[in-house]
Amino acid sequence: MTDAFTEQSENTQIQIGISACVLGEKVRFDSGHKISKFVTKELAPFFNFVPVCPEVGMGMTVPRPTIRLVTNEERISLVETKDATKDYTDGMIAFSKSTVEGLKEQELCGYIVCAKSPTCGMERVKVYSKAGASKEGIGMYTDILMKEMPWLPVEEDGRLNDPVLKENFISRIFSLRDFYDCMGDQPTSGKIVAFHSRYKLTLMAHHPDSYKELGQLVARVADYDSAEFYQLYRLKFMEALTNRASRKNNSNVLMHIQGYFKKWLSSQERQELRKVIDEYREGLLPLLSPLTLIKHYLSLYPDEYLQNQKFLDPHPQELRLRYSL
Structure with a gap:
């Protein structure tokens, strides 16, 4: 390792955003996590992780009902799977914009998100409509993150196996x-x-x-x-x-x-x-x-x-x- 890389590692200068569940925090709807051994064992010595769970961050409980993205062709909403009248769209948008604005001040250098999540997924997230489900969505939080910080490297946990x-x-x-x-x-x-x-x-x-x-x-x-x-x-x-x-x-x-x-x-x-x-x-x-x-x-x-x-x-x-x- 070069001196520059050693210095970065020791000073944990490289700030990386990450879905909290991928880091092993038990914040998922079922009180579980999706820990990535590659992240926690191989990347941890080089990066300082900034964990975020948008759902918990905006005030949802652990455990909690599952949520999903739905569309009426005019807008995409974030609602409970079994009760679409419980809508979290505005709260998630507000939390996402506020959080991302704060991340801009930290010189974040990358972000690892949880695949398929209606809030964190980077691609191929299910979006439901009257016609059925399509895998063409982006998690609501990650969508705002990538639009507000288009220069930022963003990748899903599962794709890091490639x-x-x-x-x-x-x-x-x-x-x-x-x-x-x-x-x-x-x-x-x-x-x-x-x-x-x-x-x-x-x-x-x-x-x-x-x-x-x-x-x-x-x-x-x-x-x-x-x-x-x-x-x-x-x-x-x-x-x-x-x-x-x-x-x-x-x-x-x-x-x-x-x-x-x-x-x-x-x-x-x-x-x-x-x-x-x-x-x-x-x-x-x-x-x-x-x-x-x-x-x-x-x-x-x-x-x-x-x-x-x-x-x-x-x-x-x-x-x-x-x-x-």
Whole structure:
């Protein structure tokens, strides 16, 4: 683990919102929880969790009747499953807006929500109507959270079992924390330009079109005041990272990196690196393999630009997120 990651961990600087039940709190309608061992055992050393249960937060009891989302085509409401006259919509909206407003002041860097929940679900939440149920809804609290903080990485607990989704989510969290750290107490256009330079290869891996768009945005930095540029860049940067880095894009970035060593590597070393990159591209090796070899060559032939690229170390190695990608 790098010194920066160690410092973040020790100081619990990385604030992560989370559905309280996923953290193990017994706040569900049946007095149970949905604890995630990945969250509590593997992520806990790196993050400071901010637990929220919207239902309990707005005043509902534990245990309590089940609730669900219903629609009459004009609006979506949050009501009790067995008694639709008991409507919690206004209370949930008020609680959600107030809570999210408070979270904005904490420099939150991510949020883990409970899947399928009518308040916390991120996608495919059931919405009932006279025609039946459709899985096209978003939990009422999470919907407000994502609209009010569109730059924030949000993921469901169950989807974190997917290694690709998990790596993407964790990478976004550390990238956003890095952004805030680089800005300090006084964000400036110059700080953002310097930050962008360190993430060029990361953006190329995640979404080449966004890499070009953000490059054009940075080139026009003089057209904006610092506050406006800060807000716009943060949003566009985090939107770009929601695109998962593909094996093809990663391979192209690795080949791009290889070019920096062409003056230093022997013909045999270049062939070896190319072979490892090709085997990664074909799915025979994990991303960790070519990266390990590149880091070895980088230790022998230092290059300031490459050494500063976050693509090489987007998160602590202890999380073992690139072993299966």
